[in-house]
Amino acid sequence: MLKGKKIVLGVTGSIAAYKAALLVRLLVKEGAEVQVVMTPAAKEFITPLTLSTLSGRPVLSEFFNSDSGSWHSHVELGLWADAMIVAPATASTLGKMAAGVADNLLVTTYMSMKAPVFVAPAMDLDMYAHPSTVKNIATLKSYGNHIIEAAAGELASHLSGKGRMEEPENIIKVLKGFFLTGSELSGKRILITAGPTYEKIDPVRFIGNYSSGKMGFAIAAECARRGADVTLVAGPVSLPTPHPAIRRIDVESAREMCDAAVEAFPSCDAAVLSAAVADYRPAVQASSKIKRTSEGMTIDLEANPDIAATLGKTKREGQCLVGFALETNNAEENARLKLDKKNLDFIVLNSLEDKGAGFSCDTNKVTVIDREGKSEYPLKSKAEVAKDVVAHLSRLLVMLVMLLLPSAASAEGEELNATVNLNASKVQGSNTEVFTMLQDALSEFINSRKWTSNTYEENERIMCSFNFVVNSYANDGSFDCSLMVQATRPVFGSSYNSLLFKYEDASIKFKYQPYDRLEFVEDNLDNNLTAVIAFYVYTIIGMDLDSMGELGGSEFLNKALTIVNNAQNLGDAGWRAGSNNNNRYSIIDDYMNGALEPVRKLMYKYHRLGLDTMFKDADGGRKAITESLSLLKKAYEDRPMAYFTKLFTEYKVDEIVNVYSKCTADEKRDVVKILSEINPSLSSEWDKITKNNN
Numbered sequence: 001m002l003k004g005k006k007i008v009l010g011v012t013g014s015i016a017a018y019k020a021a022l023l024v025r026l027l028v029k030e031g032a033e034v035q036v037v038m039t040p041a042a043k044e045f046i047t048p049l050t051l052s053t054l055s056g057r058p059v060l061s062e063f064f065n066s067d068s069g070s071w072h073s074h075v076e077l078g079l080w081a082d083a084m085i086v087a088p089a090t091a092s093t094l095g096k097m098a099a100g101v102a103d104n105l106l107v108t109t110y111m112s113m114k115a116p117v118f119v120a121p122a123m124d125l126d127m128y129a130h131p132s133t134v135k136n137i138a139t140l141k142s143y144g145n146h147i148i149e150a151a152a153g154e155l156a157s158h159l160s161g162k163g164r165m166e167e168p169e170n171i172i173k174v175l176k177g178f179f180l181t182g183s184e185l186s187g188k189r190i191l192i193t194a195g196p197t198y199e200k201i202d203p204v205r206f207i208g209n210y211s212s213g214k215m216g217f218a219i220a221a222e223c224a225r226r227g228a229d230v231t232l233v234a235g236p237v238s239l240p241t242p243h244p245a246i247r248r249i250d251v252e253s254a255r256e257m258c259d260a261a262v263e264a265f266p267s268c269d270a271a272v273l274s275a276a277v278a279d280y281r282p283a284v285q286a287s288s289k290i291k292r293t294s295e296g297m298t299i300d301l302e303a304n305p306d307i308a309a310t311l312g313k314t315k316r317e318g319q320c321l322v323g324f325a326l327e328t329n330n331a332e333e334n335a336r337l338k339l340d341k342k343n344l345d346f347i348v349l350n351s352l353e354d355k356g357a358g359f360s361c362d363t364n365k366v367t368v369i370d371r372e373g374k375s376e377y378p379l380k381s382k383a384e385v386a387k388d389v390v391a392h393l394s395r396l397l398v399m400l401v402m403l404l405l406p407s408a409a410s411a412e413g414e415e416l417n418a419t420v421n422l423n424a425s426k427v428q429g430s431n432t433e434v435f436t437m438l439q440d441a442l443s444e445f446i447n448s449r450k451w452t453s454n455t456y457e458e459n460e461r462i463m464c465s466f467n468f469v470v471n472s473y474a475n476d477g478s479f480d481c482s483l484m485v486q487a488t489r490p491v492f493g494s495s496y497n498s499l500l501f502k503y504e505d506a507s508i509k510f511k512y513q514p515y516d517r518l519e520f521v522e523d524n525l526d527n528n529l530t531a532v533i534a535f536y537v538y539t540i541i542g543m544d545l546d547s548m549g550e551l552g553g554s555e556f557l558n559k560a561l562t563i564v565n566n567a568q569n570l571g572d573a574g575w576r577a578g579s580n581n582n583n584r585y586s587i588i589d590d591y592m593n594g595a596l597e598p599v600r601k602l603m604y605k606y607h608r609l610g611l612d613t614m615f616k617d618a619d620g621g622r623k624a625i626t627e628s629l630s631l632l633k634k635a636y637e638d639r640p641m642a643y644f645t646k647l648f649t650e651y652k653v654d655e656i657v658n659v660y661s662k663c664t665a666d667e668k669r670d671v672v673k674i675l676s677e678i679n680p681s682l683s684s685e686w687d688k689i690t691k692n693n694n
């Protein structure tokens with residue numbers, strides 16, 4: 001993630017400067033190029049020699065090289081870098097950065113920086129809590145910088161409290177998280193407008209508004225993080241470009257913004273129009289400063305182009321247009337009017353009646369409205385709001401693609417018709433978005449992947465469900481879930497679906513972070529979640545084919561067996577042979593063992609010759625089922641410890657009791673004898689067969 005990234009590391013005069021050495025080492029280890037810039041005071045705490053040796057580049061500290069007289073260009077550094085980190089950042093440097101006191105190379109570099117800036121403060125607890133520091137940090141945040149909050153712990157003063165610079169490992173994590181590019185929007189081109197527009201009255205005055213650009217910049221950053229190719233048309237704002245992958249076009253007036261947007265839109269998949277565009281401009285712009293007179297003055301205004309409506313008129317099939325509505329009254333009604341009038345796909349409503357929403361502040365409270373309904377969100381940071389908005393956009397883009405390519409989409413994954421449910425009620429209080437995203441990602445993975453080269457018509461797909469319960473979840477993406485997986489096949493000539501396979505997997509441990517792509521590579525099982533899913537999918541497909549033709553599923557059952565054998569090396573729960581015979585390993589190892597071949601053969605006999613025949617020949621069908629249960633008994637006798645024979649009777653118990661509800665006492669006696677021997681723990685269920693007098 002950091003490979004090839006160019007990082008300027010600013011080091012200031014704090015006792016925590018020693019941590020800069022580790023930070024440089026970690027960055028270099030990640031493959032980043034590091035240019036260290038030190039304040040003069042920092043050199044009292046760590047030598048430039050240490051940092052230049054670790055970074056492999058001379059450390060910069062002075063404006064000029066005293067030997068050669070050459071100038072160290074902070075402007076060039078600002079253009080060179082993909083990110084700047086100031087760590088440690090002292091109270092003094094925070095103040096200079098916030099106030100623009102450019103009296104050293106570090107602060108001038110910061111002020112010339114075009115890339116995102118991360119600031120990791122370090123100081124004594126009282127200094128950290130002082131109102132001036134709090135205000136400076138808030139100011140730096142409002143400029144779009146990323147503050148990596150100080151941690152609590154023992155400080156250089158031997159006092160204990162908040163003020164310790166965050167550990168270098170965690171700073172690297174923050175940076176990686178920032179550069180983590182999801183693939184969800186990869187290949188999508190997205191146009192974003194942000195900030196205000198200024199409409200000139202004369203060379204010194206303009207008509208403008210309070211927009212800071214924060215909302216639009218956050219959306220641009222979120223789209224870029226999810227892999228989109230972003231064009232950001234920005235009005236006059238003082239924000240750095242929030243992601244190195246963004247193409248930024250700076251404009252001033254509504255007409256300039258309109259020209260840039262109209263030019264970019266045709267090649268885009270979507271546009272998000274968050275700019276606060278001035279609706280009117282002075283009809284005449286004075287070429288020299290208008291002089292004050294004692295008279296009042298009138299400015300004639302003329303209408304600016306409506307950028308959203310202009311793009312809405314040219315929007316083609318598959319393109320998606322998103323607007324914002326900034327309202328003060330009748331908010332929802334007005335937003336809906338704009339949705340229709342501007343031909344938008346959805347509109348993001350923010351109201352100035354809500355405290356902390358709208359212009360300039362770092363938070364917003366929005367309602368996303370489309371023609372189907374609305375989703376209201378609580379007050380959140382603009383970065384979080386951007387995630388919600390982009391999640392809507394992303395879902396819409398997927399839907400539009402599906403609508404445009406119905407045949408192509410359905411020609412792909414065709415084997416399973418799976419529902420996926422992820423129940424996270426046990427871990428309430430966590431970020432819920434990750435659970436929704438994982439559920440969607442799993443559904444997409446199972447249903448869209450091409451698991452076989454066979455052709456399955458829509459009505460031939462295997463109905464199945466994957467029900468996860470999250471038992472534990474940590475913010476680093478560690479999950480421990482249980483999974484109930486089951487697959488059914490309709491019984492010919494009836495509305496009844498018979499279970500092909502059902503199993504409750506007690507524990508699946510895996511890692512998943514939002515936007516992770518779920519992938520499965522057969523010979524490289526590095527993802528426990530997709531390995532488990534692939535195991536069950538191949539088992540289900542194999543058993544389904546066994547039920548269609550005797551031993552028909554060998555190819556896919558062997559794949560499941562291979563996964564189990566390879567996954568044992570992963571050491572994750574559920575795979576390993578030996579410890580317990582109720583696990584993934586036992587299921588497939590038993591099922592594919594020669595001694596259990598009768599069980600594989602019974603799949604066909606039971607389902608096709610048995611159940612499918614019953615609707616026209618109940619006695620004949622039941623007879624086939626009795627024969628198939630005899631095969632089960634044979635397999636049991638040959639391998640009494642096998643788990644699968646028991647499992648089969650467990651998930652088939654209700655069906656079997658039902659099949660034998662109407663039959664002779666002799667038949668009942670014979671079948672109960674077989675079943676009680678195989679699975680005596682279900683004796684009360686088998687008794688129902690005997691007692692059932694229908």
Ligand code: PMT
Nearest residue numbers: 212213214215276277306307308323324325326358359360
């Ligand atoms: O920049 P911030 O300080 O973070 O503040 C964010 C914001 C409040 C500016 C933002 O959240 C927001 O609401 N932007 C839209 C503001 C606005 O102009 O709303 P509107 O209701 O007047 O316009 C409706 C839509 O039409 C908007 O998508 C707007 O971009 C677009 N429009 C409006 C006028 C015009 N001439 N051309 C347009 O494209």
